[in-house]
């Protein structure tokens with residue numbers, strides 16, 4: 116069972132507060148910025164952008180982009196909240212974060228519904244995202260009380276100790292594929308460590324993060340500790356350049372990651388970069404075929420394939436190429452695409468029209484370069500008239516692929532799997548690593564030595580053996596090479612939201628050199 120890791124946690128779920136919004140009926144008038152404990156209109160900027168419901172192509176609200184003044188107000192407010200929050204004990208922070216986790220769990224359906232409306236992913240998946248989100252808050256709540264330094268003995272009874280201190284106002288900049296979850300992956304460790312955060316979601320998905328801000332306030336974080344500013348690149352730049360910002364954690368594309376690092380360099384600000392990928396999934400002939408097929412679907416088709424760590428280069432040992440491919444194609448054709456708020460839908464709509472067209476161009480180019488479309492790839496227009504203008508396509512499996520094709524080299528960020536045959540372990544490891552990215556990788560085999568040997572050789576930050584794309588919050592997540600650096604989740608993230616102070620204590624007299 117691919118989702119088995121979640122089941123013990125899901126059993127603890129309280130019944131969700133049901134939300135009955137139907138696709139095509141949602142609209143929002145409330146302001147989308149959040150500052151000092153409430154929703155506000157931005158103080159300046161004000162350029163309006165349409166926000167869409169991908170399932171129908173409708174505009175559901177307008178986003179007002181924040182200008183320099185608004186960004187400054189948000190950072191100032193966070194700085195003031197930091198003064199009190201950073202002085203609380205870890206146990207106090209733990210209690211507040213646990214309360215926030217509890218509220219998210221209670222409003223799971225409501226938040227998942229908003230996420231589905233604004234992102235286009237199926238409600239089934241959105242609920243899993245929200246579960247991972249509250250688990251993340253619970254996890255860092257648990258760590259908050261035990262953040263500690265070391266005590267080191269020195270000669271003559273002298274000693275030193277280290278303190279793990281917060282950084283100050285951290286900036287989170289998120290992508291549109293996991294709007295609520297990305298905000299939790301950043302804010303939970305940031306707040307647990309005693310920091311404040313100003314968060315800027317993607318302008319495509321501005322809605323659910325404001326709910327998170329409201330929940331933090333309700334749970335008892337000081338006003339201003341978690342502020343939201345809305346906008347695109349210009350707003351992001353104001354944030355990155357702000358002198359009172361201590362750290363930037365970014366999730367998004369490689370080109371933007373480069374710009375973020377350049378801006379951070381000017382202020383000597385530490386950065387966490389969670390960037391794109393083109394990860395390999397290696398299927399050996401001695402695998403459990405059923406698990407490998409399930410794994411390949413998990414690795415390619417969650418959130419319409421708009422997942423950074425997707426295993427989109429599926430290397431299959433030639434001996435089982437035909438059997439594996441046949442089964443993967445059969446299962447892919449059965450994926451129910453359509454209204455994402457329907458309980459039995461498993462693939463919704465892509466984020467917007469330009470992105471859908473970009474994915475289509477990749478498929479067209481793949482065909483021109485000699486790949487064979489084994490299934491899907493075409494636009495899909497559901498029968499339901501209200502979905503006619505939605506951004507749907509059928510999940511696609513490409514055969515006859517070669518390593519030099521664009522579809523195998525570039526991140527498509529859509530539901531497109533490329534199948535590549537291989538003959539030997541040595542060969543496949545070399546080909547798997549032959550990429551500028553290094554976010555994730557996976558291997559399916561029953562041979563445990565081979566499994567560990569292969570993942571040890573993969574140049575990627577997040578490797579899976581006999582599964583793919585599950586995300587226990589206890590495990591660090593992040594990339595190698597152009598996929599970025601720094602880690603989210605797990606104990607490792609603490610290091611990226613705190614700084615170490617060393618205190619050297621003299622118990623004797625000063626022996627001066629002079």
Ligand SMILES: NC(=O)C1=CN([C@@H]2O[C@H](COP(=O)(O)OP(=O)(O)OC[C@H]3O[C@@H](n4cnc5c(N)ncnc54)[C@H](O)[C@@H]3O)[C@@H](O)[C@H]2O)C=CC1
Pocket residue numbers: 288289290291292293315316317318346347348349350351352355366367368369370371372374375388389390391392422423424526528554598
């Ligand atoms: N490694 C990871 O954890 C993840 C990586 N991604 C990557 O993100 C990409 C898709 O997301 P997009 O939102 O299209 O990426 P993007 O890079 O266009 O935008 C990401 C965020 O950065 C902001 N931004 C854009 N230009 C900026 C600038 N000059 N200064 C400051 N902020 C700026 C955007 O408004 C948005 O909030 C894919 O390449 C994907 O691989 C997406 C999700 C997770």
Ligand SMILES: C[N+](C)(C)CCCC(=O)O
Pocket residue numbers: 292293297417421422423424584585586
């Ligand atoms: C949740 N998971 C593992 C499927 C994806 C997380 C990374 C991302 O934001 O794309």
